[in-house]
Amino acid sequence: MNSPTRTEQVFLILTALADRPRHGYGIVQEVEKLSEGRTRLKVGTLYGALDRLTTEGLLEPDREEVESGRLRRYYRLTERGVAALTEDAERMAANARAAAQRLGVRGVRVSGAGADAGRPTNLGQGPRTARGAA
Amino acid sequence: VSTQESRTDRYRRVLALLPRAYLEQRGEEMLAVMLDGAEGEGRDRPSAGELLSVLGLSLRLRTGAPGASPRARSVGEMLRLITLIGLLLQAAAFASAPAQLPHLWISPIPGLDYAANFGRFDLWHVVGDLSGFVCPFLALAALSRGERRLGLVLTTNALVLVSSFPPHLDMFRYPAGFLGQTYAAVALCVIPTVSGLLGFHREAPRVVRPRRWFTAVFALAVPLVVLDSMPIARDWALASNVFAVVCGCAAVGIALSRTRSRGGAWPAALMVVGSPMLLMLPESMNLYTFGGSSFISRLLLTDPSTFVALVALAVEVLLAVALAVSLARRLRRSGRLPAELRGQR
Numbered sequence: 001m002n003s004p005t006r007t008e009q010v011f012l013i014l015t016a017l018a019d020r021p022r023h024g025y026g027i028v029q030e031v032e033k034l035s036e037g038r039t040r041l042k043v044g045t046l047y048g049a050l051d052r053l054t055t056e057g058l059l060e061p062d063r064e065e066v067e068s069g070r071l072r073r074y075y076r077l078t079e080r081g082v083a084a085l086t087e088d089a090e091r092m093a094a095n096a097r098a099a100a101q102r103l104g105v106r107g108v109r110v111s112g113a114g115a116d117a118g119r120p121t122n123l124g125q126g127p128r129t130a131r132g133a134a
Numbered sequence: 135v136s137t138q139e140s141r142t143d144r145y146r147r148v149l150a151l152l153p154r155a156y157l158e159q160r161g162e163e164m165l166a167v168m169l170d171g172a173e174g175e176g177r178d179r180p181s182a183g184e185l186l187s188v189l190g191l192s193l194r195l196r197t198g199a200p201g202a203s204p205r206a207r208s209v210g211e212m213l214r215l216i217t218l219i220g221l222l223l224q225a226a227a228f229a230s231a232p233a234q235l236p237h238l239w240i241s242p243i244p245g246l247d248y249a250a251n252f253g254r255f256d257l258w259h260v261v262g263d264l265s266g267f268v269c270p271f272l273a274l275a276a277l278s279r280g281e282r283r284l285g286l287v288l289t290t291n292a293l294v295l296v297s298s299f300p301p302h303l304d305m306f307r308y309p310a311g312f313l314g315q316t317y318a319a320v321a322l323c324v325i326p327t328v329s330g331l332l333g334f335h336r337e338a339p340r341v342v343r344p345r346r347w348f349t350a351v352f353a354l355a356v357p358l359v360v361l362d363s364m365p366i367a368r369d370w371a372l373a374s375n376v377f378a379v380v381c382g383c384a385a386v387g388i389a390l391s392r393t394r395s396r397g398g399a400w401p402a403a404l405m406v407v408g409s410p411m412l413l414m415l416p417e418s419m420n421l422y423t424f425g426g427s428s429f430i431s432r433l434l435l436t437d438p439s440t441f442v443a444l445v446a447l448a449v450e451v452l453l454a455v456a457l458a459v460s461l462a463r464r465l466r467r468s469g470r471l472p473a474e475l476r477g478q479r
Binding site: 028045052 | 160162164170186187192
């Protein structure tokens with residue numbers, strides 16, 4: 001079964017939680033950093049996405065803390081979330097390699113495409129080996 | 135401290151837009167995120183973007199987004215059903231456009247007058263008519279496949295037809311100016327579009343059994359196109375009027391009789407879409423009694439469309455009886471007390 005295509009915002013939220021649990025504002029800051037300032041999540045968008053990802057079983061609440069009188073609820077990726085993010089990352093990397101390869105034919109070098117840029121790839125069909133617990 | 139308090143109050147007021155249950159669950163956490171963001175950016179009050187963001191979340195939560203209450207999920211389901219059923223009826227209502235167009239050039243039907251039935255005949259009107267038929271098809275396909283934005287853009291075509299194209303208020307091909315018909319036409323265009331914009335938000339669940347919807351639109355519209363292209367159905371006023379009344383009666387009848395067996399969203403959606411169609415009932419009665427093209431004069435002249443008129447009358451009478459029976463049953467059922475309460479009397 002093909003996984004649904006996730007938006008860039010959702011991909012960035014999952015990525016922000018890949019290394020450790022974060023609270024809401026921590027996710028907003030991390031997403032902004034990851035996207036180099038292109039994406040700044042508004043609170044409605046953030047919580048809409050958190051609710052959906054929690055319902056899909058990709059995230060779960062980790063713990064709650066109160067700092068300076070403010071409630072901070074931390075979220076972390078589930079095993080299923082890790083698998084989904086891995087799948088998305090591999091698919092996007094495969095697409096990026098394919099694009100870099102095609103651009104290489106025109107003599108354009110893509111920065112950050114890595115040493116794999118010239119290898120043949122399966123565009124749009126990311127490797128299916130990393131589903132993990134999904 | 136007072137500045138901090140007033141800032142907190144301002145953000146609390148914005149968050150008060152959210153449904154109460156959600157606010158109790160998430161409010162403090164969201165407030166912390168907003169206050170952290172405000173401090174980071176040196177703001178004292180919520181920005182317009184934040185306000186819109188919370189307003190959007192509030193609307194989505196009230197129409198079935200994840201985290202919404204069961205009641206809100208039912209509302210969302212009902213809105214999406216209204217859109218899909220409305221699109222079906224729109225496609226059927228405009229079925230005469232593709233049916234009649236070929237006859238303009240290929241094999242003219244004796245007595246057929248496009249201009250008389252469609253208002254003025256020019257390219258803009260023809261394109262409008264065809265879009266009224268094609269857009270609901272494509273919108274239904276797009277929404278069923280999860281192409282939400284494309285589907286909603288196509289759905290709004292009906293609003294364009296109503297707002298910028300007054301002759302298309304005559305979408306049921308009935309002599310213009312009848313109040314009931316105009317209301318019915320506007321309702322059929324406006325209600326599904328507004329419901330779609332509210333119900334098919336980005337957090338909305340996918341349409342269940344999408345192929346059935348696409349099959350349904352073919353099953354309803356294609357026979358109508360075939361029927362409308364036949365010489366016997368050249369009186370579009372009659373055929374289209376009958377179509378709307380029949381659909382309205384059927385929808386409301388099913389809604390009244392199936393409230394228990396089909397769950398809450400279906401009957402409510404059928405009622406919302408079907409009720410405006412019933413506004414055409416008085417005009418339908420007019421059709422049988424007035425003017426030189428009346429049902430009675432056709433009957434006397436043995437015009438080919440007498441058959442259509444007879445079938446139409448029979449169907450409408452049948453549906454009116456069914457509607458009355460289902461209404462009576464429902465009233466009787468609602469008046470019946472549960473056994474345990476009867477025992478307490």
